[in-house]
Amino acid sequence: MKEEDFLNFNEWFYHYVRSFYSDDAFIQQNVILKEEHSIRVCDNVSLIARSENLDAEDYNLARTIALFHDIGRFEQILKYRTFKDSESENHALLGMEILKAAGILSDLPSEEQEIILTAIMNHNIQRIPDGLDQRTLLHSRLIRDADKLDIYQVLTDYYEIKKTSPNPAIDMGLSDISEYSPDLIKDIFANKVLSVKNIRTCNDMKLTRLAWLFDLNFIETFRLVRERGYIDKVINSLPHNREIDGLHTYLKKYMDSILE
Numbered sequence: 001m002k003e004e005d006f007l008n009f010n011e012w013f014y015h016y017v018r019s020f021y022s023d024d025a026f027i028q029q030n031v032i033l034k035e036e037h038s039i040r041v042c043d044n045v046s047l048i049a050r051s052e053n054l055d056a057e058d059y060n061l062a063r064t065i066a067l068f069h070d071i072g073r074f075e076q077i078l079k080y081r082t083f084k085d086s087e088s089e090n091h092a093l094l095g096m097e098i099l100k101a102a103g104i105l106s107d108l109p110s111e112e113q114e115i116i117l118t119a120i121m122n123h124n125i126q127r128i129p130d131g132l133d134q135r136t137l138l139h140s141r142l143i144r145d146a147d148k149l150d151i152y153q154v155l156t157d158y159y160e161i162k163k164t165s166p167n168p169a170i171d172m173g174l175s176d177i178s179e180y181s182p183d184l185i186k187d188i189f190a191n192k193v194l195s196v197k198n199i200r201t202c203n204d205m206k207l208t209r210l211a212w213l214f215d216l217n218f219i220e221t222f223r224l225v226r227e228r229g230y231i232d233k234v235i236n237s238l239p240h241n242r243e244i245d246g247l248h249t250y251l252k253k254y255m256d257s258i259l260e
């Protein structure tokens with residue numbers, strides 16, 4: 001894909017997102033949240049793509065996927081007033097439908113259209129399905145890492161202002177009590193990627209985010225997670241006790257072992 005194609009998509013995205021700007025403060029706040037998220041995911045994917053020496057075609061393709069990966073979020077928040085897929089619809093599938101209906105990808109080679117749609121479909125599922133060709137697999141991995149990096153950013157920024165400006169859309173409607181499930185801790189010590197299906201509290205959600213370390217694909221992503229202090233910040237937002245301290249030490253060692 002050419003740079004010019006990406007710039008055109010950027011232009012389309014800009015106007016598309018503005019069509020959701022609203023006088024409704026809840027909608028406006030969350031449209032901006034996802035607009036800024038999408039732009040920062042483009043920046044993250046650029047960093048990873050550079051470190052992996054992707055050629056210009058794949059670099060522009062990766063940035064396009066990043067720009068569009070959450071395109072379904074705007075309609076989702078407007079229609080359902082939640083980002084919870086289980087209480088609305090799968091935002092990745094919704095996004096694919098929006099891109100298809102807009103016909104925005106139709107001038108691209110069909111291989112690139114397929115890669116964009118498949119990478120979007122794979123960005124929010126528990127694991128990437130088997131049997132993908134190398135290029136689709138690469139782009140599915142890139143968007144998953146770049147997205148996770150910025151979700152860490154959004155969450156850790158949010159923990160700092162949550163007391164004064166709570167946002168139920170970020171908390172996914174979970175109860176913000178000090179409890180967390182001990183089973184989730186056990187699973188992290190077994191290097192398991194956790195499902196969000198059975199989580200009950202905000203702290204459980206934080207634990208699933210910590211377990212994302214076991215689902216990262218690129219060294220550059222680990223480097224950025226460490227440089228930006230995401231794990232330390234999530235840990236600091238959890239109750240302070242020996243179990244969580246132990247978890248912190250374990251995760252730091254895990255990151256160090258990958259980055260050595």
Ligand SMILES: [Fe+2]
Binds near residue numbers: 070091123124
């Ligand atoms: Fe998403």
